[in-house]
Amino acid sequence: MRQFLVFVRKEFYHIFRDKRTLLILFGMPVVLIVLFGFAITNEIHKAQIAVLDNARDAFSSRLVSRLTASGYFEVNRYLSSRAEVEPAFREGDIKLVVVIPEKFGHNFHHAKKAPLQLITDSSDPNTATTLTNYANAIVMQYQEEMGGKMELPLTIQTAVRMEYNPSLKGVFLFVPGVMTLILMLVSAMMTSITITREKELGTMEILLVSPLRPLLIIAGKVVPYIGLSFIISLLILAMGAGVFAMPVKGSLVLLLLECILFGLTALSLGILISTITNSQQTAMMISMMGLLLPTILLSGFVFPLESMPVALQVISNIFPAKWFIIILKSIMLKGGGLQQVWLPTLILSGMTLFFLALSIRNFKSRLS
Template sequence: MKQFFEFVKKECFHIFRDRRTLIILFGMPVVLIVLFGFAITNEIRHARVAVLDYSQDALSHGLVNKITASTYFDLAENLRSEKDILPAFRKGDIRMVIVIPNGFSRDFIRERKASIQLLTDASDPNTATTLINYANAIIGRYQQEQTNLQHLPLTIHPEVRMVYNPMLKSVFLFVPGVMTLILMLVCAMMTSITITREKELGTMEILLVSPLRPMLIIAGKVVPYVLLSFFISIIILCLGSWIFGMPVKGSILLLLSACGLFCLTALSLGILISSLTNSQQTAMMVSMMGLLLPTILLSGFVYPIESMPVPLQIVSNILPAKWFIIILKDIMLKGSGLRQIALPMGILGGMTCFFLIVSLRKFKIRLS
């Protein structure tokens, strides 16, 4: 075991000494054009909404039908009481809740004004603002239809409330995304390059004939990156909390456990890449095109997944970054517990086991 720790110490020194930067010249333009062309859009389609209609009259039904008839919103469920609102948001697939009070039709016709409430999940402030703008525009058109375009003092006043991020701070979106991006960069990319460098330089044969077992050699190479990435995640959390006021409403221990699990997932992915490649340049290209860019564009970090074409939405499900961002938002912004994040945690755990099994089958303990 002493030899193993010395090996880990050597790898730590090597990380700090290696300052080379590899530039990818081919393949990157094609990937950028394809991903940016399909993923970048300001429009959101088929956002799932829930309705809490206390009025249950013809005017309120007409308004709900008007909103859900557009391509922007899909009616997911009808709620029965205010107690169902937060559980609906916690499910993760409800983007907005429309609350219509009692006497909506009476207030609109007799009192010359009526109010409704729009509640959005502001853990993604850009999406929340866009959905509110869509809803306000549809409500305005519906009001004009009811007044027959006459200038009558009949108005509907939407009461907007942003849930989880009332100030619409974009940093609440970027802190989880940046953490995911950095951990993926440090764990997966650097691990794949480090192991592949030993194979490319021919030093892997020397390591394989050492007293250490092959699995201990791989573990010794990835342990420094585990420690480094875990330390970086703590720094990001501290900076986000101290400088930007990023809340952590859930359990700190659960959050750190999720970070550790994602580090293991990314490391196992880096080991898999290194077992399939024989040069640093190839490992870098695979990491950049297969991990870094999809993490930025297809994980929900910058652009909402709902606005992407269905094939890209399907591809996003196989990205560990998507599930880790969901976990971070749920713990930090919504205060979710283990039961609420059990599904994404289980998916990350399954991905980790799958990547490790495939890596062990592909890794060659004898080099020719």
């Protein structure tokens, strides 16, 4: 029994000496609780909206104030004409446009009815439906407040128009998300595991003494995954268009180039992970915690970022998946070109160069 207790104590010492194991054991529950506790929610707060107020009277101003006072909406800009609605959506920040017609207050009190239009960005159907429900509820409260208990009740007739996804098909949201997830798994996780396996089996040293330079060895390892990720992108696009009628309104060439760019970003992440790990198990755990979960929870794939605390919204900016999903939605659903996706494209390019530079630095330090 004493020998058994000594053996158990030795195992405890071994675990406590391994900082990476401790990080996985104690860090994983904390991270999961925080992510699932804050990210998995259907509530949306401070969604960015635009207002086209053609009435410009006290009644329309009071209605806009009710929308913003609810905490669900935040006016990002005021539009001057309907021609500005489409560009506002293409920029990606605006989720809802409230169109108030001329003589809104006059029609409300004299004609006993006033039209109101809500235009939503339905590239994310869950968010569009939620925001529409919020707005309708606030309009109903405003109507009751202004009408009171009159024999001829005053009514506001709300007309809802869904942009980019009028039928609210959920598959239009999940095809870009699934493409992002699979490319991240294939390019980043598999690359990190493949290179780490060479180190774990001791064959990396044999490769390093070969005539090939170290960078060429790494390049030879990842080139097959670049081609594989490109083929997977074509497969997902073909299935999305053929099976689910997923549109590609923008340039197909630009879309494929963006897929290659994201594949390179994910590959650079996989190389970086392989330079800081010595076992396949550790590489897999880091990939799962650092890439897979954030891709699902913090990219806007499943849960809208607007519903998360500001801290998580800021953290989401460091994950490439968020920017790639923005690119996919803009090109596939909104018909956007390079002018609309230049910023996320530049961010992904910068991330790729940064991860590669850090990987080369770590790789050289391990060889010295």
